[in-house]
Structures are given as structure tokens and as C-alpha cells.
Amino acid sequence: MKQEVYNNIETWFNSYVAGFENEIEEIKSNINLKRNHSFRVANLIKELGEESGLDESDVILAQISALLHDVGRFEQLTKFGTFSDTEEINHIQLGISTITENNILSELTEEEANMVIESIRNHNESLLPKSIDPKLLPFCQILRDADKIDILHVVSDYYSNNKQGSNKRLEMELSDKPEISKKLYQSIIDEKHVDFKDVLTLNDLKLYQMSLIFDLKYKKSFKIVSEKTYLKQIFETLPKKDLVIDMYRQMKIYLENHL
Incomplete structure (x- = not known):
């Protein structure tokens, strides 16, 4: 897995997010919040990489999953005005559809692309299925850890430094x-x-x-x-x-x- 592949996907990601420019201040703020969250999760993957047992190539693959794990949030926010997942409006389903429809993982092998998709599919589950493929397990675990660490970063900062009610979507209404x-x-x-x-x-x-x-x-x-x-x-x-x-x-x- 070459760094160039990650860089190409990052270029697409930045262009995709830029397409969600919005005049509503809270929507605009939350788009930036989710964009920055995605990059921080990708950086955390590097920090956790050594302990995960993943090699350098696999860490880059996990970083691709991190960058794309919340890509469905942008449509969820701008089209439906929420961060709350339901059966009809689920950011993971929206994200996987966006990734597949835009052929974002075309530079990956079929196995690598499946690792990314399945890591994203499982990143927000309450518990990982016991039957999960052992090869997939470390990819899921590292993404889940990195995501949760940065969620704690985002919300602790928000609750400590902002007036309650200033971001109803982050407060899940x-x-x-x-x-x-x-x-x-x-x-x-x-x-x-x-x-x-x-x-x-x-x-x-x-x-x-x-x-x-x-x-x-x-x-x-x-x-x-x-x-x-x-x-x-x-x-x-x-x-x-x-x-x-x-x-x-x-x-x-x-x-x-x-x-």
C-alpha cells in the first residue's frame, strides 16, 4: 500500500467535502468539525499502529478507512439536518453508498477495498460480531479506538467551552x-x-x-x-x-x- 494511494483519496475527500459549503453557520461549523475529526482519526491510527500489530502498508490502509469512516455524515447533515442515525438515515449506509458510487477505492485490490468497507461498516457498532474475520479484526479495532478517542476530544472541548444548546446537532437534539x-x-x-x-x-x-x-x-x-x-x-x-x-x-x- 503506497502513500500515494492515500493522498489521492485525500484529494477526493477534500473536494467532496468542499461541495457541502453552506450558509447556515451551525451546518458550516459541523461540516468543518466532521472534516477535522476525520483527519485527526487518521492521525491517531498512526499513533496506535505499532501496538495494533499492523505493518506500515496496513496502517495506511487503516488510515484510508479513518478518512472515509464518517463521509456519510456530510450528506446526513446537509440533506437531513441531523447527526442522529435511524434505519432510514444512517451515516454508515450513506457513506458506503458514496464510496461505492464514486468508485473511491479503485486503486485498491478487492481484498483491501473490502477491508476498508467492512472497517467502516463496523466502526460504530455496539459490539464487533464474534464471527468477524481475524484478518479484519485489527483494522476494525484500531479504527474504533481512534474514532472514540477523538469523539471524546470533540465533545469534551464542546461541553467545556461552548454555551449549552449552541450546537443542537452535536447534542443529538x-x-x-x-x-x-x-x-x-x-x-x-x-x-x-x-x-x-x-x-x-x-x-x-x-x-x-x-x-x-x-x-x-x-x-x-x-x-x-x-x-x-x-x-x-x-x-x-x-x-x-x-x-x-x-x-x-x-x-x-x-x-x-x-x-
Whole structure:
């Protein structure tokens, strides 16, 4: 896998995103947010590459997956005005359709193209299927880790430095209510992945995002999240109820145990 192939896909990606210029300030801001997120995830792939066991060629292939993993978000945002996935409006399905319809992976072998598509298809799943091809597994794991790390970067910065409600799409149009989902609470205390269906409020969303650490694979990923203090930053924006403090304590212990 040559760097030139990645560069060609990056050129297409930049041109594609440029086609979504929008006069609405929040839409414009979120297009830039997702564009920058994609590049940061690709850079994180490099940081995690050594621990993943992937060789240099495979890391470049994983970076292609990273650059394209959220390409469906641009159509989802501008056409449907949301970042919320439904059966009808799913950014992964939109993204894979965009990639195949534009023949973006034409410079890859059939096996390489399949690795990219399947990594993208699985990057947002609650859990990876047990029957997943062992060759595909490290590609999925590294993309999932890099994506989650940068999601924590994006949302911790947003919650800490912006007025609540200033980006409703990033807040998934959720209401700011004091209640905390009991199912979400139990999942976090049990150190389990939170089902997004249990996210009912903005506070639930913040806790769900913090709980992404339960799905991290690599020691380097835990180290980055710890050093950047993403969990602490989000916690500081939450109500200091006992059950919130309990969940934060449980997540901190989990993070520290994996360093």
C-alpha cells in the first residue's frame, strides 16, 4: 500500500467535502468539525499502529478507512439536518453508498477495498460480531479506538467551552433534563458498553460518551484518554449527583486499571 494511494483519496475527500459549503453557520461549523475529526482519526491510527500489530502498508490502509469512516455524515447533515442515525438515515449506509458510487477505492485490490468497507461498516457498532474475520479484526479495532478517542476530544472541548444548546446537532437534539437513565447507570457500574437506546437526555449522552472507554482495545488509547483528561472535563459539566459521582469513579478506576 503506497502513500500515494492515500493522498489521492485525500484529494477526493477534500473536494467532496468542499461541495457541502453552506450558509447556515451551525451546518458550516459541523461540516468543518466532521472534516477535522476525520483527519485527526487518521492521525491517531498512526499513533496506535505499532501496538495494533499492523505493518506500515496496513496502517495506511487503516488510515484510508479513518478518512472515509464518517463521509456519510456530510450528506446526513446537509440533506437531513441531523447527526442522529435511524434505519432510514444512517451515516454508515450513506457513506458506503458514496464510496461505492464514486468508485473511491479503485486503486485498491478487492481484498483491501473490502477491508476498508467492512472497517467502516463496523466502526460504530455496539459490539464487533464474534464471527468477524481475524484478518479484519485489527483494522476494525484500531479504527474504533481512534474514532472514540477523538469523539471524546470533540465533545469534551464542546461541553467545556461552548454555551449549552449552541450546537443542537452535536447534542443529538436531546433535552437538558436532570434525570439519569437507570439502565445507563447500571451499564456503567457494570463496566459494560451503554446501549444508545438508553440515552434519554443530554446528561445521559455525556455519560454515554464517557463510557466509550469500555470499548477501547489498546493500552496507548487508554493512555491518551487519561493524559488528555477527557473524562474529567466532561464530568465537570455534569450535575454532581451521587449516582453521577459513582459512575465517574467507576470509569476512572477502569481507565487507571488499563494504563
